[in-house]
Amino acid sequence: MMSFTKRTKAVILNLDIGDKLTAISCGHIVVELIKFIVYQRLQIPYTYQWLKQVVNKKKMCDNKDVKESFQSERHFRSASSALENLDFILKSLLLEISGSFIPDEVCIVLGSTQVTCKEVYRILLPITCHKPQCQSSAIATDQKIQNEVFRSLVTSEKLCQVFSNIMTPMNMYVFIKKRLTNTQDVKISTDSFELTAGFRIPSKTRVVVIDFRMENNDNTSCCNDFKIFGDTPTNDYNRLDSDCHEEFCEIQSTDVAKWYQSTYVMRGFKDCVVNGNSVINDWLHS
DSSP: OOOSOOOOEEEEEEOOOGGGOBHHHHHHHHHHHHHHHHHHTTSSSSOHHHHHHHHHHHHHOOOTTSOOOHHHHHHHHHHHHHHHHHHHHHHHHHHHHTSSSOOSEEEEEEESSSTTOSEEEEEEOOSOOBOTTOOOTTOOOHHHHHHHHHHHHHTOHHHHHHHHSOOOOOEEEEEEEEEOBTTBOOOOSSTTEEEEOEEEOOTTSEEEEEEOOOSOOTTOBTTBSOOOOOSSOOGGGGOEEEEEOGGGSEEEOOSSEEEEEESOOEEOOOOOEETTEEHHHHHHTO
16 A cells, blocks of 8 residues: 655755855856756756857847748747746845855746656755855855856766656746744745745655755854865765655645745756757858
C-alpha cells in the first residue's frame, strides 16, 4: 500500500557565503544561478547570454525580402516570449533582493503546474548583507564570489547526479519568501509578485537546497562580526548531503512569513531543428 506521509528528499548544498555579500552582489548571484539552472535543466536549448544575443539580433533585423519558414517564426515567438518573461523575473528579483528587506528565500519551481512540479530549487539567502557603501575588507567582488559559487556547483558530484536526469521543457514558476518583522506587514518592492497561500510539494518531487547563509546568523549586522573572505574555500563548499527534511516539503504562507509568486511564468522550449540544422543558426545569418 502506498504511503502518503513520505517526506520530501532534499539535496542540500551549504555555501556559507552570506558574510561576503552586499545586497547587490547577492542579487547578481541569484540571477546568474537561475540562468545556470534553466540552461542545465534544458528549459532553454542554449546558454542565456548566447540565446539573448541571437534573439536580439533577429529582432533588430527587418529583412522583409527573406521569407521565413513556419517553424522558424513559431520558434522565434517561443524563444522571445521565454526570454522576455525570464528577464522580467530576474529584474523583479534584483529589486526585491536589493530592497529594504531581503527575502529569506527564492524558490524556483519547474513543472507543468506548481502543484505537479518535478523539481524545486530553494535558494536560502543570508539574513544580513553588507550595505553598498560598506568598505569592509570582508566583502568580495561579484566576480570572485561567482567564481567560488559556480566552481562548487559544477564540481559537486551529487548535483551532477541531479542534472544527469534528462528534463523536458516545462514551466518555471518563481516564488519569494518574506518574513514579517515587528508585527508589520511584508513590504514588496515591485508589483511583479503577488501574495499566495502556497502549496505542499509532492513527495516525488526532487528538491535542491542551495544555502547562502552563514553558519551563525545571530547578532550579525553590517560591518560587524563578519568573517574575512579568504582565498581558500571552506569545507562547507563541498558538503552536499541527501536526506529527508520536513521544512522543505512546502511553500506555504504562515503567520510569521509570507510567500509571493511572480506574475510572470517562463515557458521552456526545445531547439527547433529542420533538415539537421537549428533554425537559430539561420537567425545569425539573416
